[in-house]
Amino acid sequence: MRTLVWFRGKDLRVADHAPLASALATGEFVPLFVLDTHFFAPERARELPNRIQFLLDSLSSLAQNLEHAGSRLVVVRGRSVELVPRIAASLGAERVVAQRWSEPFARLRDQRIAEALDRAQIRFELFEGETLIAPGTVRTGQGGVFSVFTPFARAVDKLLPELGEPLRAPKKLPALPASLGLDEVPIPSMAELGLEENPLVLRGGERAARARLEAFVKGPLSSYASDRDRMDVEGTSRLSADLKFGTLSIRAAYLRAKSAEARGEAPPEQVQKFTSELLWREFAYHTLFDRPELLERPFRRAFEGFPWRDDEAGWMAWVEGKTGYPVVDAAARQLLAEGYVHNRARMIAASFLTKHLMIDFRRGEAHYMRHLVDGDWASNDLGWQWSAGSGCDAQPYFRIFNPISQGERFDPEGGYVRRWVPELAKLPAKWIHQPFEAPAQVLAQAGVKLGVDYPRPIVVLGEGRDRFLAAAKAHFGSDKPPEP
DNA sequence: TTTTGAGTTGTTCGA
DNA sequence: GTCGAACAACTCAAA
Numbered sequence: 205m206r207t208l209v210w211f212r213g214k215d216l217r218v219a220d221h222a223p224l225a226s227a228l229a230t231g232e233f234v235p236l237f238v239l240d241t242h243f244f245a246p247e248r249a250r251e252l253p254n255r256i257q258f259l260l261d262s263l264s265s266l267a268q269n270l271e272h273a274g275s276r277l278v279v280v281r282g283r284s285v286e287l288v289p290r291i292a293a294s295l296g297a298e299r300v301v302a303q304r305w306s307e308p309f310a311r312l313r314d315q316r317i318a319e320a321l322d323r324a325q326i327r328f329e330l331f332e333g334e335t336l337i338a339p340g341t342v343r344t345g346q347g348g349v350f351s352v353f354t355p356f357a358r359a360v361d362k363l364l365p366e367l368g369e370p371l372r373a374p375k376k377l378p379a380l381p382a383s384l385g386l387d388e389v390p391i392p393s394m395a396e397l398g399l400e401e402n403p404l405v406l407r408g409g410e411r412a413a414r415a416r417l418e419a420f421v422k423g424p425l426s427s428y429a430s431d432r433d434r435m436d437v438e439g440t441s442r443l444s445a446d447l448k449f450g451t452l453s454i455r456a457a458y459l460r461a462k463s464a465e466a467r468g469e470a471p472p473e474q475v476q477k478f479t480s481e482l483l484w485r486e487f488a489y490h491t492l493f494d495r496p497e498l499l500e501r502p503f504r505r506a507f508e509g510f511p512w513r514d515d516e517a518g519w520m521a522w523v524e525g526k527t528g529y530p531v532v533d534a535a536a537r538q539l540l541a542e543g544y545v546h547n548r549a550r551m552i553a554a555s556f557l558t559k560h561l562m563i564d565f566r567r568g569e570a571h572y573m574r575h576l577v578d579g580d581w582a583s584n585d586l587g588w589q590w591s592a593g594s595g596c597d598a599q600p601y602f603r604i605f606n607p608i609s610q611g612e613r614f615d616p617e618g619g620y621v622r623r624w625v626p627e628l629a630k631l632p633a634k635w636i637h638q639p640f641e642a643p644a645q646v647l648a649q650a651g652v653k654l655g656v657d658y659p660r661p662i663v664v665l666g667e668g669r670d671r672f673l674a675a676a677k678a679h680f681g682s683d684k685p686p687e688p
Numbered sequence: 689t690t691t692t693g694a695g696t697t698g699t700t701c702g703a
Numbered sequence: 704g705t706c707g708a709a710c711a712a713c714t715c716a717a718a
Contacts, residue, residue, distance in 0.1 A: 690718100691717100692717090693717095693718105699710090700708100700709085701709085702706100702707095703707090703708105
């Protein structure tokens with residue numbers, strides 16, 4: 205039986221890849237990747253350079269891994285909606301297999317492809333692997349959709365012991381004929397797409413992902429619960445991009461952490477904290493699956509029509525890292541430089557934009573989505589809506605992060621600020637999170653001229669806070685945040 | 689149907 | 704400087 209294994213942007217691996225394993229078990233197959241012109245047109249690629257870079261890196265690695273096992277990745281260029289059915293038919297494939305992709309636009313695309321394949325009497329099979337548990341299958345006792353994390357996590361926890369072991373990477377794959385009569389294209393380079401390589405973007409591919417996982421398990425995992433919040437410490441897993449592009453399967457990540465616990469490599473409470481973070485990703489995927497409108501609309505409906513401010517100057521300052529609040533600015537600059545931001549810094553930045561500046565969370569969300577290497581629709585949306593107060597398990601409206609106290613707690617020596625806001629690097633820790641309060645002599649010694657080398661605050665924290673609280677009160681008609 | 693316990697990530701104020 | 708209370712009750716989900 206001839207199968208078309210359709211690799212896509214979220215399953216770029218050979219290990220623990222259910223569609224590949226299924227194809228291998230049933231006979232000969234062709235591995236395919238479609239460079240969708242929707243994303244790989246130069247004008248579009250320019251908007252997403254960091255993710256394109258990680259993806260191309262991962263794609264090359266996938267091609268190598270397939271070749272190493274005796275097969276070959278067939279790469280074509282065009283619209284997948286047209287190409288996949290056409291190629292499947294021209295190859296005489298009896299079925300097309302892929303990993304399920306559950307985000308709203310992807311479901312729509314897959315539905316159209318399924319219809320086209322159906323007309324050609326070709327089977328289309330989607331396999332799990334994007335999440336630990338299939339979205340749409342975790343339900344409350346009443347059969348409802350969870351909208352609070354903790355009960356959701358408890359429900360998922362009961363299902364996790366049934367997770368099977370990850371599938372091993374196949375050692376030997378059936379060879380392909382030299383020519384399949386398709387318009388194959390090489391994997392483009394960044395230069396060919398008119399993009400510059402960013403050396404600060406993580407390397408993609410399965411090998412890099414596996415190395416990161418092992419380094420994390422042997423190092424930061426043991427003190428994850430406390431260090432994950434420290435912006436000046438490498439205390440997180442840094443696996444977000446690997447999980448987004450599927451160069452590491454979520455199941456492999458989860459089970460490796462559990463095995464670290466079983467082998468005594470890391471204390472149970474630390475591992476528990478990490479797996480709980482993986483379940484937040486799970487929660488985001490499941491929530492978006494059940495409520496696809498969330499990418500456009502607030503989870504709490506009463507946030508609809510909230511009087512977000514048009515503040516171009518504030519927006520630009522936030523984007524460029526010139527708000528005058530060092531942690532907020534460090535986050536902005538890390539995003540532009542690395543395509544990555546520490547989780548704690550993401551929350552502080554999001555809170556500042558949506559609360560102190562009172563700018564629509566969707567604007568910040570889109571900006572992050574554009575630059576993040578790990579930019580993931582479900583997680584990014586859940587995080588932004590949570591920060592704005594409009595989301596699932598939203599923080600109460602009166603909980604507004606103070607960037608100074610957050611900085612002092614989670615970047616006590618100022619290492620994070622010093623790295624990303626170098627003009628403040630010589631300030632003593634006591635003033636690094638509030639240079640505008642530092643005595644003139646301290647500033648002079650650190651070589652900082654406020655308003656020249658580094659901006660004065662664009663908004664007074666108390667005033668921004670009061671403005672948001674007053675607007676919330678006026679909009680919701682009372683002090684309370686609205687129900688979903 | 690009603691009750692009950694709990695809910696990621698905080699801040700500010702005043703004693 | 705430290706500590707507890709107030710913030711504001713409401714919804715969720717299970718019993």
